Amino acid sequence: MGDRLRGLATLAAVLAGAAIAAAIGYVLFVELPVGLAELLGIVLTLALALLGAKLAGNAVRSMAPGYDVAEVAVEGPITRDGGGGPLPSQPGSTPADDIVEQIERADADDAVDALLVRLNTPGGEVVPSDDIKLAAEAFDGPTIAYAQDTCASGGYWIASGCDELWARDATVVGSIGVIGSTVNAADLAEKVGLSYERFAAGAYKDAGTPLKELDADEREYLQGIVDDLYDNFVERVAEGRDLDAEAIRDTEARVYLGEDAAEIGLVDRLGTREDVEDELSERLGVDAVAVEEFEPERGIAARMRGGAERVAYALGAGVASVAADDREIDLQLR
Incomplete structure (x- = not known):
């Protein structure tokens, strides 16, 4: 896998991981019918999205290392x-x-x-x-x-x-x-x-x-x-x-x-x-x-x-x- 293709694959995985994690966070936190809880849910959703992006990126790098x-x-x-x-x-x-x-x-x-x-x-x-x-x-x-x-x-x-x-x-x-x-x-x-x-x-x-x-x-x-x-x-x-x-x-x-x-x-x-x-x-x-x-x-x-x-x-x-x-x-x- 070339460097460019590897980079695109990593980016795609990061975006997918972030999207999945954000969706899970939205369902778990944002739909609570309380104003303060909703605000807290948004913060937790963003944190979960970042975590998902990081885990997805690490997974891609472990499957396709950028070194030989x-x-x-x-x-x-x-x-x-x-x-x-x-x-x-x-x-x-x-x-x-x-x-x-x-x-x-x-x-x-x-x-x-x-x-x-x-x-x-x-x-x-x-x-x-x-x-x-x-x-x-x-x-x-x-x-x-x-x-x-x-x-x-x-x-x-x-x-x-x-x-x-x-x-x-x-x-x-x-x-x-x-x-x-x-x-x-x-x-x-x-x-x-x-x-x-x-x-x-x-x-x-x-x-x-x-x-x-x-x-x-x-x-x-x-x-x-x-x-x-x-x-x-x-x-x-x-x-x-x-x-x-x-x-x-x-x-x-x-x-x-x-x-x-x-x-x-x-x-x-x-x-x-x-x-x-x-x-x-x-x-x-x-x-x-x-x-x-x-x-x-x-x-x-x-x-x-x-x-x-x-x-x-x-x-x-x-x-x-x-x-x-x-x-x-x-x-x-x-």
């Missing part, structure tokens, strides 16, 4: 739940589960024929980045990743799950690497009179604990984890982007401007958002595409619950961090 491309946005640091840690210290970060849900919802929408993944991210956590990449890879239809200002590390990992990666001339692209870090406060603790008492089972259970020095074996162990993640990153990107693994390693996690990234094959094509939509139109065989941005379906209650959980965690972090399993070493695709 779904857009999802990956913006800010990539995390599991959108927080930067126990406290929401990184506003604007990307909750990976929300992005995956949006892509899956778009894939299940019969009106959606293609997926546009808009990227503006410095990277982030390893597994959440991979979850988004796998969701994009599983989408049934053409997929294009469009890098705006920054598409680095975890963002590039996500792009490797799409058919093509587009960028602007000045977009920052690359940083294909992994970083792991921990704070070493052993010297400071000694100066202020703090000591570290170890209660752990397993030689490497407390590797990276801030209040003790890393020994050579622990450093080798932690570096090995980072190296393994990097190897996995390179392999996945090489496969998804059809690039040579050694060429990716040769970048040594450097970042490139879009024009340079295109020259070495990290980016497929350079162009504006309009250029990307033109490409999608050509792929879908239509004159022009209509893009609908899909947003998270999580309600206010779910968001408040997530915030409360992070605050509750923070309140107990002073004790819990002594026995933490995965918060002592911060591993990021950055």
